[in-house]
Amino acid sequence: MSSRAPAILVLEDGRVFRGEAYGSVGETVGEAVFNTGMTAYQETLTDPSYFGQVVCQTAPQIGNTGWNDEDDESRRIWVAGYVVRDPSRIASNWRSKRGLEDELAAQGIVGICGVDTRALTRHLRESGAMRAGVSSRTTDADALLQRVLAAPPMAGANLVEAVTTPEPYTYVAEGAGPAKYTVAALDLGIKRNTPRRLAARGITTTVHPAGAGVDDLLSGEPDAVFLSNGPGDPATADAQVEVTRELLRRGVPVFGICFGNQILGRALGLDTYKLKYGHRGINQPVLDRRTGKVEVTSHNHGFALAPTEPGEYFETEFGRVQVSHVCLNDDVVEGLTCLDVPAYSVQYHPEAAGGPHDADYLFDRLTALIDDHEGNRLDA
Template sequence: MKKAIIALEDGTCFEGRAFAGSGEFYGELVFNTSMTGYQEILTDPSYNGQIVTMTYPLIGNYGVNPEDAESRAVFAKGLVIGECSRIASNWRSTMPLPEYLEQAGIVGVDQVDTRAITLHIRDKGAMKCIISTEDPDKDSLVAKAKASEGLVGRDLSTEVSITEPYTYPEGGKPDAKFRVAVIDCGIKLNQLRIFDELGCECRVFPNGASSAAILACKPDGLFVSNGPGDPAGVPQIVKTVMELVEARLPTFGICFGHQMLGLALGGTTYKLKFGHRGGNQPIQDTRSKKVEIASHNHGFCIDADSINPEVAEISHINLNDNTVAGLRHKTLPLFCVQYHPEACPGPHDPFYLFEEFMELMEKEKRS
């Protein structure tokens, strides 16, 4: 195992050991407060371009397995933890975490003060970084971090989206209650699994698909998935979503999809200081005043002041900082949330949103 240096663009450096991988790895350094679910986090396409620090001190104790992957690959650019468990003990485990990262070509660093990293990011904000096992010169590494490409303005969604449409479940669902068109901006598999369990057949499209191609499959509804990067960096997706909204398709968006819909409705986005990443964010439904605990993973947010109150209402807010966590159109069958009701990892409180989408499609079908 090699010594690893984590260098941030502001000149701060941390030292640890590389328990997996070697070389130099770039990304935006962020933290996640989840206690479990490291495999789901690593395979969440929304982490494309980011290096994840886990605040929970011991990671890897239950190993990994194929069933818990949330996508086709590991998309996070690196993993920073306090301690990598020497033993992976779980009847479902097929591989220890270090081997999993090695196979994915991703660096894993432990024996580092993750509390210090988290406090630094919380105070100074998420920032560009480099992890190196090769260059011992910290000044050199800081310069490389400064010169690296950040997230602002980047289209990271297209890097993780599929290139050809496909049907889920494979082979289709002849007795499907509804057929849902899905725009893959970086989708997590559990979203598709839930639609399948609720009796839906999904036709999944690349994020560059035209509105005409999507409408040609005659869907009962539209789902816009989560994904990575700056929402302002993908105007082509916003344009497509806008055209589909105008077609009065019942529409549901999650996270990046929420941002796409917010932009399509005339809103604007901004970058949060250190983002919301974890399985324990309190969300209030402004209609019922009920509070739910939800899983989050986003670094950008819809500006509340940019939403025209005559067009849409803010349906949910994050109680930690009062940021916009949900929107609902006042006349069209459309709603979206900034968080992850599909969990994995995370609580199941917001599952009702999938059921509301089903009700929306049923209502529109009857009308």
């Protein structure tokens, strides 16, 4: 292995971790967070929800399966920086086309390896997610700390415009037959596996930019509207919240995930707040109150919904709403189901590339919602 340049990671509270350059040599600043997944690093790196974040992988060795051309969840890597303990010296997988570090370097992603990621994760759990800088250009921790402190925090950050599609497009699955349903998706940072999972149910998805209005979304007379995942602070998404309110007023079926769950929640009158260190990984236990089942789920969120009333149900201008899913680790609201209008959402990722797939049924729930809505409309 070639020699590596020395590198440092500096947190905004002044703690310093030293290691070696990994990926592109340079300097970057973002919000330091940790991901507990033992696999799926390619899907993590290409998830737009990680835009602006320096991601620490808690799994001790990263890069074992290299990088392929099939598992990207978007058009590029979005993380601001990458932190690993032990980069694998070889990549062994039948689909691998190149090494992880080669891809990081090609896309200009600054990383650091040789870091005690367990100590970093414990620190973030105790002190909370915070701004951090990674540099392989300098080892001057004090100077890097000043640049970290000058960077904007994640709270108050409006990032969806940076990751959304510039123009609408329609996803057509390879070999798919005639579509039974159509869905308009509001792209707040959508992952590619979402329209794939919809296509498996006979749904054709047209993806719209984050700034699309109600008339744009409904121009193709879709059967439902999907609110995607995405990065940043949901408190900044006033335009998308108002669009969602209008969809609810018109009785359009709505399904949201992650950032989309927070958009729906705000449309229903709830506030959002920043979690101490967030949920990021593929092993979060969530209770579905409608069925009593516990799902192991994929998460990536640093904000959550705050119910205005204690308990499982609350009243809104759109009728009664159930807090349908809760995280069993910390009781965070993980899903909403409207009882008087056709809308529901979850905070986690049912598309779950690369797994687990306990929550895949939520896409079936969308087709059932559409069928029920159409039946009720025809009966009216």
